[in-house]
Amino acid sequence: MENCYCIEPQWPADELLMKYQYISDFFIALAYFSIPLELIYFVKKSAVFPYRWVLVQFGAFIVLCGATHLINLWTFTMHSRTVAVVMTTAKVLTAVVSCATALMLVHIIPDLLSVKTRELFLKNKAAELDREMGLIRTQEETGRHVRMLTHEIRSTLDRHTILKTTLVELGRTLALEECALWMPTRTGLELQLSYTLHQQNPVGYTVPINLPVISQVFSSNRALKISPNSPVASLRPRAGRYVAGEVVAVRVPLLHLSNFQINDWPELSTKRYALMVLMLPSDSARQWRVHELELVEVVADQVAVALSHAAILEESMRARDLLMEQNVALDLARREAETAIRARNDFLAVMNHEMRTPMHAIIALSSLLQETELTPEQRLMVETILKSSNLLATLINDVLDLSRLEDGSLQLDIGTFNLHAVFKEVLNLIKPVTLVKKLSLTLHLGPDLPVFAVGDEKRLMQAILNVVGNAVKFSKEGSISISAIVAKSETFREIRVPDFHPVPSDSHFYLRVQVKDTGSGISPQDIPKLFTKFAQTTVGPRNSGGSGLGLAICKRFVNLMEGHIWLESEGLGKGCTATFIVKLGIADQSNESKLPYTSKIHENSIHTSFPGLKVLVMDDNGVSRSVTKGLLVHLGCEVTTAGSIEEFLRVVSQEHKVVFMDICTPGVDGYELAIRIREKFAKCHERPFMVVLTGNSDKVTKESCLRAGMDGLILKPVSIDKMRSVLSELIERRVLFETS
Amino acid sequence: MEDVIHLQTQLLHYKVSLFKEGYLNDQFKELESLEDESNPKFVEEVVAIFFEDSHRLINELTKALEQKCIDFKKVDAYVHQLKGSSSSIGANKVQMACIAFRNYCHDMNIQGCLKCLQHVKEEFALVKNKLETLFKVEKEFLDANASNPII
Numbered sequence: 001m002e003n004c005y006c007i008e009p010q011w012p013a014d015e016l017l018m019k020y021q022y023i024s025d026f027f028i029a030l031a032y033f034s035i036p037l038e039l040i041y042f043v044k045k046s047a048v049f050p051y052r053w054v055l056v057q058f059g060a061f062i063v064l065c066g067a068t069h070l071i072n073l074w075t076f077t078m079h080s081r082t083v084a085v086v087m088t089t090a091k092v093l094t095a096v097v098s099c100a101t102a103l104m105l106v107h108i109i110p111d112l113l114s115v116k117t118r119e120l121f122l123k124n125k126a127a128e129l130d131r132e133m134g135l136i137r138t139q140e141e142t143g144r145h146v147r148m149l150t151h152e153i154r155s156t157l158d159r160h161t162i163l164k165t166t167l168v169e170l171g172r173t174l175a176l177e178e179c180a181l182w183m184p185t186r187t188g189l190e191l192q193l194s195y196t197l198h199q200q201n202p203v204g205y206t207v208p209i210n211l212p213v214i215s216q217v218f219s220s221n222r223a224l225k226i227s228p229n230s231p232v233a234s235l236r237p238r239a240g241r242y243v244a245g246e247v248v249a250v251r252v253p254l255l256h257l258s259n260f261q262i263n264d265w266p267e268l269s270t271k272r273y274a275l276m277v278l279m280l281p282s283d284s285a286r287q288w289r290v291h292e293l294e295l296v297e298v299v300a301d302q303v304a305v306a307l308s309h310a311a312i313l314e315e316s317m318r319a320r321d322l323l324m325e326q327n328v329a330l331d332l333a334r335r336e337a338e339t340a341i342r343a344r345n346d347f348l349a350v351m352n353h354e355m356r357t358p359m360h361a362i363i364a365l366s367s368l369l370q371e372t373e374l375t376p377e378q379r380l381m382v383e384t385i386l387k388s389s390n391l392l393a394t395l396i397n398d399v400l401d402l403s404r405l406e407d408g409s410l411q412l413d414i415g416t417f418n419l420h421a422v423f424k425e426v427l428n429l430i431k432p433v434t435l436v437k438k439l440s441l442t443l444h445l446g447p448d449l450p451v452f453a454v455g456d457e458k459r460l461m462q463a464i465l466n467v468v469g470n471a472v473k474f475s476k477e478g479s480i481s482i483s484a485i486v487a488k489s490e491t492f493r494e495i496r497v498p499d500f501h502p503v504p505s506d507s508h509f510y511l512r513v514q515v516k517d518t519g520s521g522i523s524p525q526d527i528p529k530l531f532t533k534f535a536q537t538t539v540g541p542r543n544s545g546g547s548g549l550g551l552a553i554c555k556r557f558v559n560l561m562e563g564h565i566w567l568e569s570e571g572l573g574k575g576c577t578a579t580f581i582v583k584l585g586i587a588d589q590s591n592e593s594k595l596p597y598t599s600k601i602h603e604n605s606i607h608t609s610f611p612g613l614k615v616l617v618m619d620d621n622g623v624s625r626s627v628t629k630g631l632l633v634h635l636g637c638e639v640t641t642a643g644s645i646e647e648f649l650r651v652v653s654q655e656h657k658v659v660f661m662d663i664c665t666p667g668v669d670g671y672e673l674a675i676r677i678r679e680k681f682a683k684c685h686e687r688p689f690m691v692v693l694t695g696n697s698d699k700v701t702k703e704s705c706l707r708a709g710m711d712g713l714i715l716k717p718v719s720i721d722k723m724r725s726v727l728s729e730l731i732e733r734r735v736l737f738e739t740s
Numbered sequence: 741m742e743d744v745i746h747l748q749t750q751l752l753h754y755k756v757s758l759f760k761e762g763y764l765n766d767q768f769k770e771l772e773s774l775e776d777e778s779n780p781k782f783v784e785e786v787v788a789i790f791f792e793d794s795h796r797l798i799n800e801l802t803k804a805l806e807q808k809c810i811d812f813k814k815v816d817a818y819v820h821q822l823k824g825s826s827s828s829i830g831a832n833k834v835q836m837a838c839i840a841f842r843n844y845c846h847d848m849n850i851q852g853c854l855k856c857l858q859h860v861k862e863e864f865a866l867v868k869n870k871l872e873t874l875f876k877v878e879k880e881f882l883d884a885n886a887s888n889p890i891i
Contacts (some may be wrong), residue, residue, distance in 0.1 A: 361760045364769065368756070623790045623825035627771060630782050634774040662824075716827065719770050 018076055025069045032066025054108055061101045064094035135291075142295045145173045150302045159310045163195050166303050170278065171197045174292055177245055177282060182232060182275040184209065184254070191232070191275055207231045213249075218273050223250035223296040225288060232277050245280030246288050250300045252276055255308035276300055355396050362389045388429065391465070394458050395553075412456035412560055416587045419453040419511075420445060423484060426464050430480075433472055439480055446485030450509070454585030459557045463565075466550045467515050467578045474576070475519030487512035487581050507586055510563070514579045521576050522569040530567055531555045558582055609636035610727055614655050616688070617641045618648040619662035624716070628660060628693070631723050645673060652677065658689045658730060660714075671708035678709055689730050693718065747881040754877060763867050767830030787871055790829045794864055797822045801857055805850075815853065816845040822860070833863045 036059035043055055071087045149169045153162050167179045178198060182191040190206040191214065207214070213230045226233060228244035251273040278296060280286050366386045374382060427443050434441045464482075471480050487510035522530070531551050558565040563582035569575065615637045619625040625641050632639045640656070642648035652659060661673065674690055681687035691712040692705050705713050714726055758764045775782045797818050804815050823838035837860045844852030 357762060360765065364759050364766065365756060367769075368752075621821055621824040621828070622793045623786060624828035626786045626789050627774075627828040630771070630774045630779065630786065633779060634776065719766075720773055 022073060022076060025072050029066045029070040029073075032062050032069060036062050054104060057097065057101050057104060061094070061097040064090060064097055068094050138289075138291050142291045146295060146298050146302070149173065149299055153299075153302055153306045154309070157310050157313050159307060159314075160195075162303065162306045162310060166276075166299065167195055167197045170296070170299060174278065174280075174295070176278050176280060178277075178279040180232075180277045181252075182207070182277070184272055184274065188272070194274075214275060217249045217275060218251050221251065221297070223248050223293045223300070226277075228279070232275060233279065243283055245282045245284060245286065247277060247279045248288055248293065248296060249275055249277045250296050252300045252307075253304045255304055255311070276303075356393075359389065359393050359396060363393065384429065387425065391458070391462060394462065412459060414454060414456060414585070416452055416454050417457035418451060419449065419484075419584075420451050422457060422461050422464070423482070426461065426468060426482075429465065430468055430472060434480065437472065437476070439472065439475055439478060442479065442481045444481070444483040446483070448486050449484055449511075450486075450586065452587035453509075453511070454587050455561065455582070456557075460561070460582065460584075463554045463557050463580065463582075464513060466554045467513070467565075467580065470550065471515045471517035471519065471576070471578065475517045478518030478575070480518075481516045482513070483516075484511060484513045486510065508583050509586055510581050511584050512579065512581045514577060516575065516577045518575040521572050521574040522567065523572050524569075527567060527569070531565075554580075610731070611636045613637045613657055613727070613731075615639055616648070616652055616656040616659045618643075618645070618659065619693070620644055621662070624662065628662075628718065631718060631720055632660075634720060635724055635727065637727075648673075649676065649680070652680070652688070654681075654688075656688045658691060658727070660691050660693055662693045662716075671704050674705075674708040674710055691726065691730070744881070744884045747877070747884050751874075751877050751881050754874060758870055758874065762832050763870050765830045765832040767827065769830070771830065784875060787829065787875075790825055790831070791868060793825050794822060794834075797825075798857075798861060798864065801860075805853060805857060810850060810853075812845050812848050816842060819845060831864075831867045834860065834867055837863045 036055075039055055039059060043052065068087070068090045071083065071090050074083050075087060149166070152165045152169050156162055156165065163181055167181060170176065171179045176197070178196065180193060180197070181195040183194040184190070185192050185206065189209055191209050193205040211231065213226050214232065217224050217226065226247050226249045228234065228247045230247075232249065233244075233247040252275070254272040254274055276296075280288065363386065366382055366389060369382050370379070370386065423443060423445060427441065430441060468480065468482060555565050558580050561582035561584070563580060565578070565580035568577045568579070613636070615632055617625060617628050617632065617639060619628060619641070620643055622643070625643065629639045629641055640651060642651050648659075648661075659677070663673070677690060678687065689711045690709070691714060692710050693714050693716055694701060702713060712726060712730065714722065771783050771786060801815060801818050801822075804811065804818065819838050819841045823835055823842065826834040826838060837856060841853065841856035841860060844856055
C-alpha cells in the first residue's frame with residue numbers, strides 16, 4: 001500500500017450518521033436512476049417533445065450523478081484505489097456532463113418558455129373562436145327563429161291571426177312570460193290593449209298615448225328596455241314575491257296603402273304605431289340579450305309588413321265588392337235606359353202613325369177643297385191652311401225623327417228658292433195672330449238681300465217662324481220687328497261667340513235675321529237653358545203651352561246651315577231680341593227662272609210634257625207597272641212595258657231614251673241588269689238613261705246604284721210632279737241623282 | 741138638279757171618308773190626277789188589274805201556307821208583290837197589313853203569318869168593296885151629270 005488513502009475519519013465511531021448517509025445516498029442514487037427512466041417512459045409516450053437529445057443529455061447527467069452517489073456508497077468504508085479511480089472518473093464525467101447541460105439549458109429554457117406562451121396564446125385564441133362560434137350559432141338560431149316566425153306570421157292574411165301568431169311564436173322562441181300588443185284607438189289618443197298571450201287581462205284596457213315611456217319607444221326603431229312598473233308593462237296583478245323580469249317594448253308601424261311608394265321604404269311616412277311589450281319570466285336571472293332584442297325588432301318590422309298586406313288585401317276585397325255592386329247597378333241602369341229608349345221609340349213610332357193620319361186627312365182634304373169652286377177669300381184661307389199643314393207635317397216629321405236630328409244624320413234639302421217670298425209668307429202667316437193680339441208687326445229686308453238663295457227653304461221658314469212665333473207668343477202688347485240683312489264683317493264682330501268664324505265667299509253669303517219684341521223678356525239665368533230640349537222656364541209668365549222643342553230644333557237647323565243663333569234680353573219685362581245667322585248659297589241668274597224643286601202645286605215647270613219620248617218600263621208587278629205607264633202616258637210619252645228581265649232585255653233598243661226599272665223585287669239584281677244593259681249598248685254611244693224605281697231609301701241602295709252606273713233613282717211612290725221633274729232633269733242636264 | 745148636287749155631295753163625302761179612315765192614301769189621288777181625256781178610265785183599269793192580281797196572290801199565299809213545309813221565301817215574294825201593288829194603288833190598309841205580314845215571314849212565325857193572311861184578306865175585301873161602291877156612286881153621278889149638267 002503505497003498510497004493509502006485511508007482517511008481516518010474524523011469521527012470514526014459515528015456509525016449512525018454513517019448509516020444515514022449510506023441510506024440517503026442509496027435513495028438518491030435510486031431517484032437519480034429512476035428519473036431518467038420516467039422521463040424516457042413519458043417522452044416515449046408523448047409524440048411531440050422536440051428536444052430528445054436534451055433529454056439524453058439530461059439523462060446522462062442524472063445517471064452519472066446517480067452513479068456518483070452510488071459509488072459514494074463504497075467510499076464510506078475502506079476502499080481500494082480502483083474504487084477511488086472509478087469514483088473520480090465518474091465525478092469527472094458528471095462534472096463535464098452537468099456543465100454541458102447547464103450550458104444547454106441556457107438555450108433551451110427560453111424556448112421552452114416561449115412554447116408555453118404560445119400555448120397560452122392558442123388557448124386564448126381557441127376560447128375566442130369558441131365565443132365567436134357561439135355567437136354565430138345564436139345568430140343563426142335567431143335567423144331561423146325569425147324565418148319561422150315570419151313564415152308563421154305571413155302565412156295568413158287575417159289580421160287577428162297574424163297578431164296572435166306573432167305573440168305566440170315570440171313567446172315560444174324567447175320563452176317569455178307575457179307578451180302584449182297595444183293598438184291605437186280610432187281617435188288616436190289612446191292605446192288599447194288588444195292582444196295578450198295569456199288572456200289574463202281585461203282586453204279593452206287603455207292608456208293614453210302621450211306617456212313619456214311610450215313616446216320614447218315610438219321615437220326609436222329599436223327595442224328598448226322599459227321599467228316593469230310602467231302602465232303598459234304592469235299587466236299582471238302584483239303579488240309580493242315577484243321580482244319582475246325585464247321588460248322590453250318595441251314599436252310596430254301600422255302602414256297604409258298610401259305609404260307604399262314605388263321606390264321608398266316607408267320609413268318615416270307613417271304616424272301610427274302599435275306597441276308590443278315583452279316580459280321575461282320573473283324570478284329568473286335572465287337578461288335581454290342583444291340578439292334577442294334584434295330578433296324582436298326584426299319581428300316587429302315583419303309584423304308591420306304582414307299587417308299592411310292584410311290591410312291591402314282587405315282594401316282590395318272591399319274595392320272589388322264595391323266594383324261588383326257598381327257593376328250591377330250600372331247594368332241595371334243601362335237596362336233601364338235601354339228600356340226607356342225602346343219605350344220612347346215605340347211611343348214615337350205609334351205617335352208617328354197617329355199624328356200622320358190626321359195630318360194626311362187635313363192635307364188631302366185641303367187640297368181637294370182647293371180644287372173646288374171657292375171665293376178668293378176662301379181660297380186664301382184654304383191656301384193658308386194648306387201651307388200651315390205642310391209646315392206642320394214637316395214639323396211632325398222632324399219631331400218624330402228626333403233621333404236622326406241628334407245623330408246628326410239629318411240632311412238639308414238644298415234648293416233654290418225665293419228668299420223675299422219666304423219672309424212675306426212668314427208675315428202672312430203671323431199677321432192674323434198679331435192682329436188679334438193688337439201687336440204691330442214690321443218687316444225690314446236689307447237692300448242688298450238677294451231675291452233668290454240656295455238652301456233648305458222649308459227648314460229656314462220653320463226656323464224664322466219659330467223665332468217670330470215665340471216673339472208673338474210671349475208679347476202681350478207692343479211691337480214685333482223682323483229684320484233680314486246680309487251679314488257683313490262688322491256684324492260678325494258683334495257676335496261674342498268663341499268658335500264661330502264665318503267666312504263669306506263668292507258662292508255663299510250669310511243671312512242675318514233679327515226679331516225684336518217688347519214682350520215679357522227673359523231673365524238672365526234662363527238664357528242658357530233656352531235651347532235645351534223640353535226644358536221650360538217655370539218662373540214667370542212663360543208657361544203657355546208648347547213642347548219646349550221649338551228652339552232646340554231651331555238651333556239644330558241653324559247649326560246644320562252652318563250658322564249660329566242666340567237670344568238677348570235685358571231682363572224680365574224688357575223684351576227680347578233673337579238673332580240668327582245662317583249660311584246660304586248665292587243663286588246664279590240661270591237658276592232664277594227654273595225653280596224645279598218647289599212643292600207648290602200650281603207651278604208648272606218648263607217641260608209639262610214630253611211628246612214622243614220613247615220610254616221603257618220594267619216592273620214585274622202588274623199594278624205598279626200600269627200606274628207608272630199611266631203616269632208616263634199622262635206626261636205624253638210613248639211607253640212600252642216589260643214584265644220581266646228577259647222581256648226587258650229583248651225589247652230594249654236604241655229608240656228608248658229612258659228606261660225605268662223597278663228593282664225592289666227580291667231576286668232581281670238590278671245592278672247586274674244595269675251592267676248587262678251597258679254591255680248591250682257598249683258598241684253604240686247612245687244608251688238610254690237608266691232610272692231605278694225603288695222603295696228603299698238607304699245609303700246602301702244609293703251607293704250600289706251609283707256603282708252600277710245608274711243615271712237616277714226615284715223613290716216610290718212616284719207622284720206626277722216627281723216624274724215630270726225627273727224627266728226634265730234628264731233631258732236638260734243629262735244627269736240626275738236622287739229625288740225622293 | 742138637286743139629285744145631281746146630292747150625288748155630288750155624297751160622292752165627295754164618301755171619298756173623304758175613305759181617305760179619313762185610311763183605306764186610301766195620296767197615291768190614289770195621284771192616280772186620279774192621271775186620268776184625263778186621253779185616258780178616261782185609267783183608274784178603273786188599274787184598280788181592275790189590282791183586284792185580279794191580288795186575288796191571284798192571295799190564293800197562292802193560302803196554298804203556300806197550307807203546305808207542311810212552308811217555303812217562307814216564296815211566301816215573302818208573294819207578299820212583296822202584294823205590297824207593291826197595294827202601294828201603287830194607294831190601298832193603305834192593305835199595304836200596312838202586308839208590311840206586318842213580311843215581318844212575320846222574316847221571323848218565320850207560322851201562326852203570325854196565318855193571322856196576317858187573314859188580316860190581309862179582310863182588308864182586301866173591305867177595300868174592294870169600298871172601291872166598287874165608289875165607282876158605282878161615281879158612275880151614277882156622271883150619268884146624272886151627263887143628263888143634267890151643272891158644271
